[in-house]
Structures are given as C-alpha cells and as structure tokens.
Amino acid sequence: MDPLSTLVHTILSQNTTDITSDRAWKALRRKYRTMESLARADRDELAETIRMGGLADIKAGRIIQALNDIRELTGRLSLDFLRDMDEQEVDRWLSQLKGVGPKTRAIVLLFSLDKTAFPVDTHIFRVTKRLGLVSPSADREEAQEKMAELSKPVDYFSYHVNIIEHGRKVCSARRPKCYQCLLYDVCNWSEKKEHRE
Numbered sequence: 001m002d003p004l005s006t007l008v009h010t011i012l013s014q015n016t017t018d019i020t021s022d023r024a025w026k027a028l029r030r031k032y033r034t035m036e037s038l039a040r041a042d043r044d045e046l047a048e049t050i051r052m053g054g055l056a057d058i059k060a061g062r063i064i065q066a067l068n069d070i071r072e073l074t075g076r077l078s079l080d081f082l083r084d085m086d087e088q089e090v091d092r093w094l095s096q097l098k099g100v101g102p103k104t105r106a107i108v109l110l111f112s113l114d115k116t117a118f119p120v121d122t123h124i125f126r127v128t129k130r131l132g133l134v135s136p137s138a139d140r141e142e143a144q145e146k147m148a149e150l151s152k153p154v155d156y157f158s159y160h161v162n163i164i165e166h167g168r169k170v171c172s173a174r175r176p177k178c179y180q181c182l183l184y185d186v187c188n189w190s191e192k193k194e195h196r197e
C-alpha cells in the first residue's frame, strides 16, 4: 500500500479490530475512489461511511484534516516523497500532522516505506510492560524506542506481528492466560501468579 493510503488506513484502525477497520477501509474506498474526493468529503458523510469502524466522527475529522494538511504543506496529495528521507526526517515530517501519533508514524515507516521503526500498539504496549522489556512508566514513544533498541531491524516486522498475536490470544488485558503462557518464567508481571490457574 502506498504511504498515503497506509496513513488513512491506520487512522481508521485506531481503537478497533483488524476486521472492522478493513470493512471501514473497503467502504471508504468504494465511496471515495480518489484521495482528492476523500479530501473534499463532507465530514458527516464520511463518518456515516466508516461508522462500522468505531469512533467514526473523530476518525473522519482526522482523515480530512490530515489530507488537507498534506496538500497545504506539499501542494499535492501524496506521501511518496517520504521515500527519499531517512527515518528521523520522515518521523519529524509526519509529526506535523494533527492526529497522527507515534504508532501511526511507525506503521507508515515500517509497512509502506520499508524503513526501520517499531510500531507499538495497545497489545504490544501492555505485553512488553508486563514482560519487563519496557519500563512501567514509559509512554508509547519511549516504548517504541526501547523495542527498536532491543531488537534487530530485520526482526521488527515479525516481533511486531507476533507480540500482537500473543497479546490477543494469551496475554489479554483482562484475563491473561498466564497458566498456558510459554513466557511465564521470564515474565516480570507482579500479578502473573493470580492468573496461573
């Protein structure tokens, strides 16, 4: 996916599951065939189109704002020019956009620009803190930096995907299955014993 589409798709995926954000993405692309038409979209109409993805009013506003900011800053609706920048430059450039946080920036870097970044979503944030890889007081940005430091760039993609899977299937927020977790012995979480049975 090109970087601009990845940016929009990632905004849609905030606080929802892959299945619902994919549905919202397909509905959005059916209605708005070009980024031009999406940038000109009526906010309420866009929110209706992506309603199934949750937080539709907020996401619609963020998408329209991001597209219009990009056009204002570059004179066009494309982020392909980011391919010629290094990671820090891309991160700095994207951080000018309202509503585009560290996770979204890292996803654009890793998944559509093939650059090194370690996106930390809500599952990775929880699991790495419980394991003790990331300090309990770290914010999302610090967690991304720490995970990038702890792993080799070649492993970022697979660690990212596998830790999310672990967070969804085993180390869930409310009822972690510590009793069947392969990482039990190396996990630092003080409450793990309570979830052993």
Ligand code: SF4
Pocket: 127, 130, 131, 170, 171, 172, 176, 177, 178, 181, 182, 183, 184, 187, 188, 189, 192, 195
């Ligand atoms: S032992 Fe429990 S808290 Fe620790 S990683 Fe496994 S499931 Fe998560």
